[in-house]
Amino acid sequence: xxxxxxxxxxxxxxxxxxxxxxxxxxxxxxxxxxxxxxxxxxxxxxxxxxxxxxxxxxxxxxxxxxxxxxxxxxxxxxxxxxxxxxxxxxxxxxxxxxxxxxxxxxxxxxxxxxxxxxxxxxxxxxxxxxxxxxxxxxxxxxxxxxxxxxxxxxxxxxxxxxxxx
Amino acid sequence: xxxxxxxxxxxxxxxxxxxxxxxxxxxxxxxxxxxxxxxxxxxxxxxxxxxxxxxxxxxxxxxxxxxxxxxxxxxxxxxxxxxxxxxxxxxxxxxxxxxxxxxxxxxxxxxxxxxxxxxxxxxxxxxxxxxxxxxxxxxxxxxxxxxxxxxxxxxxxx
Numbered sequence: 001x002x003x004x005x006x007x008x009x010x011x012x013x014x015x016x017x018x019x020x021x022x023x024x025x026x027x028x029x030x031x032x033x034x035x036x037x038x039x040x041x042x043x044x045x046x047x048x049x050x051x052x053x054x055x056x057x058x059x060x061x062x063x064x065x066x067x068x069x070x071x072x073x074x075x076x077x078x079x080x081x082x083x084x085x086x087x088x089x090x091x092x093x094x095x096x097x098x099x100x101x102x103x104x105x106x107x108x109x110x111x112x113x114x115x116x117x118x119x120x121x122x123x124x125x126x127x128x129x130x131x132x133x134x135x136x137x138x139x140x141x142x143x144x145x146x147x148x149x150x151x152x153x154x155x156x157x158x159x160x161x162x163x164x165x
Numbered sequence: 166x167x168x169x170x171x172x173x174x175x176x177x178x179x180x181x182x183x184x185x186x187x188x189x190x191x192x193x194x195x196x197x198x199x200x201x202x203x204x205x206x207x208x209x210x211x212x213x214x215x216x217x218x219x220x221x222x223x224x225x226x227x228x229x230x231x232x233x234x235x236x237x238x239x240x241x242x243x244x245x246x247x248x249x250x251x252x253x254x255x256x257x258x259x260x261x262x263x264x265x266x267x268x269x270x271x272x273x274x275x276x277x278x279x280x281x282x283x284x285x286x287x288x289x290x291x292x293x294x295x296x297x298x299x300x301x302x303x304x305x306x307x308x309x310x311x312x313x314x315x316x317x318x319x320x321x322x323x
Binding site: 030034037038040041042043044045046047048049052058059061062066067070071074152153156157160161164 | 208
């Protein structure tokens with residue numbers, strides 16, 4: 001009764017019909033997990049191309065907005081499937097994940113990686129027309145690019161680590 | 166002496182093998198490197214092949230994309246091979262007998278050969294409007310790399 005509310009919610013999810021079904025099925029968890037990994041590859045693989053372009057490491061001759069227009073739909077597609085499959089995995093393991101340090105780190109990193117584009121798009125990306133042709137983007141864009149690369153890398157690492165705790 | 170089995174056993178008994186088998190975190194950490202590199206490799210392959218298919222970045226030169234994204238591909242592929250050997254040393258004999266691992270190596274060899282021969286040359290001559298050859302090359306490339314990934318995932322499952 002004195003359980004924290006979040007833990008209580010996690011336990012309810014864990015005990016639910018769907019959560020139990022995913023956990024106890026022979027294939028469901030592995031299949032969903034494989035889809036999760038495939039789409040995080042899509043997400044991170046595409047956004048990192050934009051990040052590396054802003055850092056001036058690749059495709060310098062192509063305007064930043066062109067690259068953004070090409071990769072962002074793919075990134076979003078990856079994000080949607082990754083989120084949906086991630087929620088299903090969480091559903092099956094919620095009560096265990098609650099105590100998992102790697103899972104907690106991953107959630108914090110996910111919040112940070114969400115704030116990053118929010119700040120980026122409302123500030124320096126507003127004036128992208130002024131710098132989209134520059135081989136190396138302004139420092140604030142480069143900071144956003146580095147943060148994105150590091151945070152997504154960290155999310156993959158933390159995500160993999162969940163299985164080891 | 167020169168059978169693959171011999172080499173797998175030698176790897177398992179090498180200092181690297183000893184390290185990955187006994188250290189608590191080595192296998193996990195190497196696996197994380199392998200996964201991060203996978204994301205970079207997947208992104209570059211996908212964008213390149215979508216360009217060859219005429220779906221994205223049509224106005225840009227496929228040769229330039231192939232050169233720059235090819236760099237990401239090469240760096241991440243090298244990282245994946247090095248980390249992959251580390252992972253292999255942790256469970257060499259299991260892999261030797263795993264059909265998934267054998268499939269993965271066959272598909273990887275095919276994907277790498279295809280990339281260095283057909284794929285690169287096609288990208289150099291690619292036009293904005295994708296012709297049938299260009300499309301076939303892109304689809305074969307996507308399927309080969311996807312196959313490597315699926316077979317790789319399967320090593321841990323079967």
